[in-house]
Amino acid sequence: MDELRRFRQALVAWAAGGTAADAAAAVARELADGRVRTVVLVEGTSDQAALEALATRYGRDLGAEGIAVVPLGGATNIGRFLDVCGPSGLGLPLAGLCDIGEERHFRRHLERVGLGTGLTPVGLEALGFHVCVADLEDELIRALGPEGVRQVIEAQGETRPFRTFQGQPAQRERPVEHQLRRxxxxxxxxxxLYAQALVAHLDLQHVPRPLDRLLTHV
Known part of the structure; x- marks a missing residue:
């Protein structure tokens, strides 16, 4: 198991608290020392997959650069991870990505741990925290266009399941963009799976702004 994966697992256990937290904190501190340059906090594994895949397309190896992309397991967990990674914990440089509906959680806890006051969207970006207009899938679908996404679905061998999904009563009258997201x-x-596949098909001149700006920041 590589060291960044061990570091992510230790962070998750530390943030979760309980009887294993102290041991996990010791592991995280040891692994972070000289090996981790920045922690990027994202809502879930699809965000992690997209960022790492896009970095590869940019010719970067985030692991080799000491950049750990850490899924929170949900935006409401941001406070716990800021406690262990931020000024009162590891004190590492931080960045992040969230959906617009979860921005309030990120903003509130960043301010709570002393990383800003009265944070605006511009202020969040200055800290390295970027917000998707709706969510990651929406950003990628708009960047590729519905037909481009259909081609990716076809390449994954899922055209038939998608057409079956489109035929469901709750989906028939919805815009195709909504159907694709759902x-x-x-x-x-x-x-x-689709985070990686869609990023692989992106025109690098039309990368969603939050993803591009986040990777530029780190």
Missing amino acids: FMGTHSGRKA
């Missing part, structure tokens, strides 16, 4: 969340692991 389809990607119907099975466990599908969001992460």
Whole structure:
């Protein structure tokens, strides 16, 4: 197991608290020392997959650069991770990505741990925290366009399941962009699968702004 993966696992255990927290904190501190340059906090594994895949397309290796992309397991956990990674914990440089609906959680806890006051969207970006207009899937679908996304679905061998999904009564009258977003969340692991696949098909001149700006920041 590589050291950044061990570091992420230790952070998760530390942030979760409980009887294993102290041991996990010791592991995280040891692994962070001289090996981790920046922690990027993201909502879930699909965000992690997209960022790491895009970095690779930019010719970067985030792990080799000491940049740990850490999924929070949900935006409401941001406070716990800021406690362990931020000024009162590891004191590492931080960055992050969230959906617009979860921005308030990020902003409130960043201010709570002393990383800003009265944070605006511009202030969040200056700290390295970027917000998707709706969510990651929406950003990627708008960047590729519906037809481009359909081509990716076809390449994944899922055209038939997608057409079946479109035929469901709740989906028939919805815009195709909405159908595509909902389809990607119907099975466990599908969001992460499509995060990687959609990034692989992006025109690098049309990368979603939050992803591009975040990677530029770190």
